[in-house]
Amino acid sequence: MAIDDLSDGEKLPSIRSLSKTLEVNNVTVINAFKMLEQEGLVYTVEGSGTYVRKPLKNYGLMNLEEGDFELMLSGIYPHSKPNVDFASVTPSPDLFPIKEFKESLIEVLDRDGGNAFSYPEIRGYEPLRESISKFLLDNYSINLSVDGILITSGGQQGLDIISKTLIEPLDVVFVENPTYPGAYQAFKSRGAKIIGIPMENDGINIEILKSYLKRYSPKFIYTMPNFQNPTTICYSEEKKRELLRLAIEHDFYIVEDDFLTDLTFNNSILYPVKSYDRSEKVIFIKSFSKIFMPGIRVGFLTVPEDIFKDVYKAKHSTDISSSGYLQRAFDLYLRNGYWINYIENIRENYKKKYDLFTSELDKLSNLGISYIKPNGGLSVWVNLDDDISQTKVYEDCLKLGLATVPGNVFSVDQNSYINALRLSFSTPELDEIPLGFSILKNVLSNIKNEDKRTYMPFV
Amino acid sequence: MAIDDLSDGEKLPSIRSLSKTLEVNNVTVINAFKMLEQEGLVYTVEGSGTYVRKPLKNYGLMNLEEGDFELMLSGIYPHSKPNVDFASVTPSPDLFPIKEFKESLIEVLDRDGGNAFSYPEIRGYEPLRESISKFLLDNYSINLSVDGILITSGGQQGLDIISKTLIEPLDVVFVENPTYPGAYQAFKSRGAKIIGIPMENDGINIEILKSYLKRYSPKFIYTMPNFQNPTTICYSEEKKRELLRLAIEHDFYIVEDDFLTDLTFNNSILYPVKSYDRSEKVIFIKSFSKIFMPGIRVGFLTVPEDIFKDVYKAKHSTDISSSGYLQRAFDLYLRNGYWINYIENIRENYKKKYDLFTSELDKLSNLGISYIKPNGGLSVWVNLDDDISQTKVYEDCLKLGLATVPGNVFSVDQNSYINALRLSFSTPELDEIPLGFSILKNVLSNIKNEDKRTYMPFV
Incomplete structure (x- = not known):
């Protein structure tokens, strides 16, 4: 019997009767129920039994045909611009180091003349690859030669190139669930069969990952171990190491997407999984957006030697090469030693927003929400109680001028249960944050006060 | 019997005997032979009969695994840099308008500050789309609103995005034969079945195109109607119109790749097929590389309304958006009115090279070569007599320090007969051109003087 044959709220047979029917041990049934619950497919009511949880069908990555959410995620709104934007994860332009970068832009023109605009190497401007190699060593203790680095036109292109290199139609790819829609689209566009593994508070659910590894041989797992999008969860070091161990044992790549590792607010140092990798199992994709x-459109990926030629070819057929001029300017910016001060400055600035944001959020704790403090990143993942519909909250907030993202936008399949909001603090000004929360409080209070029966959750 | 079952030089049955065996009219067999000959699969010896021409298997797009040629085509050489470069079609950096463009680059920073580096719209910076719309009208009489234009990170990305939008595995795509390898790779990467239609001196062979249209329903035909790569051939106006008529009749798109239309040397004005298009059948891709x-990495494509959403989505999953900073600077450059003077200046400069190049080439006409003067573009397509091996010429030239591209690098399938060289005059300095031709003369003379029997052509 498939999950689709069951109705929402339908009670499953008892553990005892099921173990009898299937002629298996009680413990086996208990474990199976536990796994279904971890995947969000069923829920248990103490003393009563286990019930089917029919998932939300309206949104989710499967249903993004209209494209509205993608637009929204990119900071472009389908209808009108909201008053307060907790939706887009767009960095604030006033934090950009325009003065210093302008210096580099002009210096490159004076130094290189027309060569700054000729075809650069396909794999990237060599001095920039040197600077990146140094950046990797200084920041993440990753020791990599310039030949193992490919410059891309932003992080998304890294995903596109890896998809072209590794995915043939019907190949299996594992992703975290929820995950980043841009990655999902890149894999889907190549015809991949995409399987979501649920996220927990300290990273991916390793038990479910292992159970899927018994059934599938994935080409790779796509993961964001530090400040994951959308949950802003960081993997524990144990889970990072366990993931790497499994990749070696089962011979799949880890495609590690890193866009925020550097943005910690509590002086801790985070390491990518790539830092532990001694066997070229991790393909590390870095976005500087x-x-x-974002406008610099320069990122990079690290390339295992055995797929280098294929990656190189995919890059060529994608856009020949990334802008040599911007590569040269970014190289000079890094060489001029501006990076450390810059990153300290944005940490300080975003931390101010983060502190205010989380203190405002804490005030709403009695309105059916819960969250884990990420101590970094640019978003907070807010879980909603079962009786609060994310769609309703999202829509009501938008009507009042506050943009949020309902969590199910990031869900990988229709069977996964996600009832949450992603709230980002990168775009709003400091003084807009309380305004945004007053709207959210308003919406949540109204839902709380109305007759619950008129709101079917997940509808 | 397939062509692969026949040996090189094998005589085909006579027209009379074949018409008898197959129980068809003489004329049918004659037409079939004619078509085989047009495709380069057989050749006729007057008064003797028709013979199989076995194609060169060494090179060709099917065999590009090593990637050396792709590197070469991009101006990066597998071994050492040659003394004279007739291979790469790389514009000369000293012709780049660095002074004027620098002005625009700085003006954008002063005007827009950090916004110059924030996320631009997925489909491109709106003022630039306005400028492009004006550019299309002024230069090609193409009347198109800003909403029909998508900015890309160079022309190659236009091909990649169109491939993602239109090609599902096993879909049929028609291309010119020979064609541009970067396009071939983009289509192949999506699993397309690629069929080459031979080029003639005034454009694609329309009869063969029609015969293939009886057997296949292509998603699109990929074409470069003005200064085609690699042949630098321009379609006649009749063929442009006929191609468009067929696209409407058989309901396929024309993907028109335009990278050199503007570079005429005889004051003629060339129009893209898009200029004649009233039914949104032509997707016009423009590269400014x-x-x-090349380093600006800005191009665009025109998007028929019925596929706009899909194209938009493909762009997003490819690289989110193209660099907003370079888009803003290029927009300003166009608005400041620099384009006309610039294009006049490069026409004048390249014409000087072209005149010298063709006069040098004319001196070699008794050494087994022939070509058609393109009166524009950046390359000349030089056909070699049957008894001269393109591979031998290519290799001997390279040994003496002259880089060329053997024509078969651009051939679409192993059965096509191409024996030519693509020689480009964009990279060498004016005074390097005679040196290059002295090497070529040397090589061709040696081949001419040696015992022909020691050279098996196409080996």
């Missing part, structure tokens, strides 16, 4: 400037 | 600067 959020921690530097 | 060759006529402006």
Whole structure:
């Protein structure tokens, strides 16, 4: 019997009767129920039994045909611009180091003349690859030669190139659930069968990952171990190491997408999984769009030697090469030693917003929400109680001028249960934050006060 | 019997005997033979009969695994840099309008500050789309609103996005034969079945195109009607119109790749097929890499309304958006009115090279070569007599320090007969051109003087 044959709220047979029917041990049934619950497919009512949880069908990555959410995620709104934007994870332009970067831009023109605009190497401007190699060593203790680095036109292109290199139609790819829609689209566009593994508070659910590894041989797992999008969860070091161990044992790649590792607010140092990798199992994709400037469109990926030629070819057929001029300017910016001060400055600035944001959020704790403090990143993942519909909250907030993102936008399949909001503090000004929360409080209070029966959750 | 079952030089049955065996009219067999000959699969010896021409298997797009040629085509050489470069079609950096463009780059920073580096719209910076819309009207009489234009990170990305939008595995795509390898790779990467239609001196062979249209329903035909790569052939106006008529009749798109239309040397004005298009059948892809600067990485494509959403989505999953900073600077450059003077200047400069190049080439006409003067573009397509091996010429030239591209690098399938060289005059300095031709003369003379029997053509 497939999950689709069951109705929402339908009671499953008892553990005892099921173990009898299937002629298996009680413990086996208990474990199976536990796994279904971890995947969000059923829920248990103490003393009563286990019930089917029919998932929300309206949104989710499967249903993004209209594209509205993608637009919204990119900071472009389908209808009108909201008053307060907790939706887009767009860095604030006033934090961009325009003065210093302008210096580099002009210096490159004076130094290189027309060569600054000729075809750069396909794999990227060599001096920039040197600077990146140094950046990796200084920041993440990753020791990598310039030949293992490919410059891309932003992080998304890294995903596109890896998809072209590794995915043939019907290949299996594992992703975290929820996950980043841009990655999902890149894999889906290549015809991949995409399987979501639930996230927990300290990273991916390793038990479910292991159970899927018995059934599938994925080409790779796509993961964001530090400040994951959308949950802003960081993997524990144990889970990072366990993931790497499994990749070696089962021979799949880890495609590690890193866009915010550098943005910690509590002086802790986070390491990517790539830092532990001694066997070229991790393909590390770095975007500078959020921690530097989106408009620079420079990112990179680290390339295992055995797929280098294929990656190189995919890059060529994607856009020949990334802008040599911006590569040269970014290289000079890094060489001029501006990075450390810059990153300290944005940490300080975003921390101010984060502190205010979380203190405002804490005030709403009695309105059916819960969250874990990420101590970094640019968003907070707010879980909603079962009797509060994320769709309702999202829509009501938008009507009052507050943009949020309902969590199910990031869900990988229709069977996963996600009832949450992603709230980001990167775009709003400091003084807009309380205004946004007054709207959210308003909406949540109204829902709380109205007759619950008129609101079917997940409808 | 498939062509692969026949040996090189094998004589085909006579027209009379074949018409008898197959119980068809003489004329049918004659037409079939004619078509085989047009496709380069057989050749006729007057008064003797028709013979199989076995194609060169060494090179060709099917065999590009090593990637050396792709590197070469991008101006990066597998081994050492040659003394004279007739291979790469890389514009000369000293022709780049660095002074004027620097002005725009700085003006944008002063005007827009950090906004210059924030996320631009997925479909491109609106003022630039306005400028492009004006550019299309002024230069090609193409009347298109800003909403029909998508900015890309160079022309190659236009091909990649169109491939993602239109090609599902096993879909049929028609291309010119020979064609541009970067396009071939983009289509192949999506699993397309690619069919080459031979080029003639005034454009694609319309009869063969029609015969293929009886057997296949292509998603689109990929074409470069003005200064085609690699042949630098321009379609006649009749063929442009006929192609469009067929696209409407058989309901396929024309993907028109335009990278050199502007580069005429005889004051003629060339129009893209898009100029004649009233039914949104033509997707016009423009690259500014060759006529402006490769490093700007800005191109665009025109998007028929019925596929706009899909194209938009493909762009997003490819690289989110193109660099907003370079888009703003290019927009300002166009608005400041620099374009006309610039294009006049490069026409004048390249014409000087072209005149010298063709006069040098004319001196070699008794050494087994022939070509058609393109009166524009950046390359000349030089056909070699049957008894001269393109591979031998290519290799001997390279040994003496002259880089060329053997024509078969651009051939679409192993059965096509191409024996030519693509020689480009964009990279060498004016005074390097005679040196290059002295090497080529040397090589061709040696081949001419040696015992022909020691050279098996196509080996």
